[in-house]
Amino acid sequence: MTGSKESFISNFKAPENSRGLRSQGDQYLVDLPVPGRRSERWKYSPISKLLNTSLNTCSGEGVVWPEEILPDPVPFLDSYRLVFRNGHYVSSLSDMPIDDDVICMPLSEVGAEFTNDYHKREWVGAMNAAYHQDGLFLKVSKNVSLDRPVVIHHLTDGADIAALPRHYIELEEGAGAEVVVWSSASEKSSGMCNGILEANVSSNAYLRVDKICNEAGEIFKFSHEYIKQERDSRVKINTFTIKGHWVRNELEIVANGPGTDSTFNGAYLPTGTEHVDNHTVMDHAYPNGTSSELYRGIMYDKSTGVFNGKVFVRKDAQQTNAFQQNSNIVADKGATINAKPELEIYADDVKCSHGCTVGQFDKEALFYLKSRGIGSDEAKALLVKAYVGDVISSVDREEVRNEILRLYSERHGWA
Amino acid sequence: MSQTEEDKLLNEVTGKSYEFGFTTDIESDTIAPGLNEDVIREISAKKNEPEWMLEWRLAAFKIWSEMEEPEWAHLEYPKPDLQAISYYSAPKKKTELKSLDEVDPELRKTMEKLGISLEEQKRLSGVAVDFVMDSVSVATSFKDKLAELGVIFCSLSEAIQEHPELVKKYIGTVVPQRDNYYAALNSAVFTDGSFCYIPKGVRCPMELSTYFRINEAGTGQFERTLLIADEGSYVSYLEGCTAPQRDENQLHAAVVEIVSLDDAEVKYSTVQNWYPGDEKGKGGVYNFVTKRGICYKRSKISWTQVETGSAVTWKYPSCILKGDDSIGEFFSVAVTNNMQQADTGTKMIHLGKRSRSTIISKGISAGNSQNSYRGLVKIHPGATNARNFSVCDSLLMSSTCGAHTFPYIEASNPTAKIEHEATTSKIGEDQIFYCQQRGIDEEEAIGLIVKGYAKEVLNKLPMEFAVEAQKLLTISLEGSVG
Amino acid sequence: MLKIKNLHAQVGDTQILQGLNLEVGPGEVHAIMGPNGSGKSTLASVLSGRESYEVTDGSVDFDGVDLLEMDASDRAREGLFLAFQYPVEIPGVSNMNFMKAAINGKRAHQGLDPIKGTDFLQKVKDCASLVELDGRLRDRSVNEGFSGGEKKRNEIFQMAMLEPKLAVLDETDSGLDIDALRVVSQGVNAMRNSDRSFIVITHYQRLLDHIVPDYVHVLSEGKIVKSGGKELALELEEKGYDWI
């Protein structure tokens, strides 16, 4: 009986740790509906196709790392590294920080307390709660800044794989960390990668996350970040979808104290029949918060892009400044963008705005470039690069920036 | 502003009772509450309708019985008990009227209270008024003059009798029976409404106007309007609504269908001030309306609305831009105060090449109200070079109200150009002070600023309405800053 | 006309005016100069009744009435005018409607009927020509999209329309080119008479070349620290504020 939610998870096996969370997950898997077109949050990204497949979780044993993929996705970056394959930690390829003020280890070795309730709200979240395999556990002590970024590299490799990573980051007061979450998949892979990252950012701490999806094969990717910010903390999250068969990025930022600052940006350039969905929620519940969001996409061929950005300004969140901009280019016949920027505002002394556009490349600019002897394709590439470049430039580490740019260029033939 | 002053001002507004809250004592012919096939047969029979109309209603009823009330609007309200409503209420003394003098004196008084005494209208403004009182059109004017041009402007019941071919051809073509829960309900039980047909090439020389009132206690109002602008014609249509003050919630589920054939232009303007309930949120009208127009080649439909009333509003006047080079417009001012909730906006469905749409929405929220803009701009694959421009602004007048924006943008054509902007801000204290320093008091300053904020939309209203609309804005908001 | 005694005022917890004394007689022009942040605009705001400024001590007598007792619009109706340092834009409200509301507010206060349309239009014409205000600016929304100089010109136009007893001009000269400065000054000079007084706040002597003051005061740290005749301004221009 394929297609039912029970049959879909029937071959999943979970490790023994975090029993409490797993049993909650089991319960909500039963209680919650499978996301479908009738649900407001999933109407543009239904998953019935995935449900018709039969997937398996795999064990961590007998790992053969494919040759064509480097374990280190950002080769020139001086970083720590945790490598996962199909959800399992690969210690031989990893390099973790060792420091008295930093705890960094595979999640399976720690009993970490998660605070978010995503698994109680979404079936996909319940699945991760019940069957998650491993992930990063990172805790940085008060007033300590991690000296190098941590790269989490997740590889999906093989047919009909179900991979369910789960990461947890805790920054104490005044602490700082940079994390790169990179996911790859080998050419012949198929299945699902359902990952969750939770971060608690204490007062005056800062967190930067660059999330990159560069997956070959035919993976359904669910990737949810839940970030809780305390007073005066800063976060910056950049989400890049370079390649991915079907991708759903969800980012939820909850400002849990006054004076928070949140910046989050994203770019998506799907081709072929790729589907890329970016869902963001910014929840301002305290005064004097600032948020700024920029997402840009170009839909090529027969691809589909989805953007949904929600900004809440709760009753007490006076003096909030929230800014959101989403721009889209539908490049080819057959491509589609579904965008839904939303503002829900319950406080009066606020400045909030959103802008959303669908358009083409600037014809004037194109003409100008051509008139200088630049060929049509090259001119377009230049413009695209500039368009996406505005988002890429918000990545702080040059090495990461260059790698993202290199991969986009390779894929889209930018000079 | 200091707390006490704020309280004082708030009291003043909330203390302002609904100006049009009176009921008219006219004997009505009302059928027993409840809804089933027999009730529909009875309505149809009372109206002496042809068989095809009854069949159509029954089909709608069947569809409706299988539907569920929608949940997705940003609204919270107890679901109305649809079995407790009487689906037909007509003033009893209905005789053929030869002149306005024959109109029931009580009714005349009502009209006068509403400020639309027919004689006056007739004498002064050149507005033909089709006055809908609890669903049955009791008096129309200017018929003769319009008849000369071939313009048909009458009640829908009359049109069903006199022009069945037109009604049959167009009814349900823009808002099908199964469109949504309340449209299906309306299709089953509509009692009356206006019908309007403008023949080919005719520019209707006057603004056509209907005033709706919900009068009878416990009666839902299910009027249905069908407006057909034949090729190359033009019409401007005004709809104004008031409802008497009652404690229980009254349901109003209307349907408006507009067909704008090749090269035609329709302007549809609404000023809605149904009873919003008291400051505690008791009573008031539930306004669940489906309004939609279809534009054929080079034709244009322009919706303008000023919404200040109703306890709960759910309304999205929309345009299906089917023809090449067709144009859809939506201009809206929605004011909510006290406990009012409004979820309103538009849908622009682009099918035709080079179709264009413009959306200007200005929300104003005060008191404890919730005001949402919800809109859809959809560019279908065949709609080459379609354009949309949207601006949705929200003005917040209190720290306990909410202003929300939910635009949906769906584009499947590489030549589509869509620009959507939304801002939310507080009424500017600096602006108020600037006015005060020039000797304009706070109340008046707020009125000026709000009217200025809404001006782009108010300017789209025909003269007769603009004045009334401005007054309504001021009445609904006076002193509500805080 | 205006008697300010020992005025103390604060914004939030910050004390800005700290015992300011100033007397302005009918027909007099007083210039107030002083370093940035010394409290000049604050004085203007306090006089005109902006709510965020709290008077903690002192008194202000305006032609026999207690100014501090009145709310902002009543002060304006009693004949106090402030030309703002940063005039506000009010989108959608036409300059004309705005002025009409202002004039009728004042007339109602005086027990007069609203102004007649023809009288109003005549007045607009006269006052606009006084400051060479472009006809198109009159019909636009209040200050919306006006350049800095146009906004200042519009302030003086409004002053002419409202015929105040006392006008406080807060840096009306900043942002004006030479021609505009001349026009604005001419407008002010044309309005000078034996009953009407002016407080001119400025940083620059060049304005005082055009609008010649009877007295010059220096405001520093919330107090008048030096007063003198028009020569004082020249001296200040030459020697700077440190000299005091």
Ligand SMILES: Nc1ncnc2c1ncn2[C@@H]1O[C@H](COP(=O)(O)OP(=O)(O)OP(=O)(O)O)[C@@H](O)[C@H]1O
């Ligand atoms: N609303 C306010 N909130 C907090 N501080 C204020 C406020 N208004 C003024 N101040 C402070 O009060 C002081 C006096 O300001 P004011 O604007 O009166 O100076 P000014 O003399 O007009 O200066 P300028 O020459 O730059 O116009 C400054 O330090 C200013 O920062």
Ligand SMILES: [Mg+2]
């Ligand atoms: Mg100043």
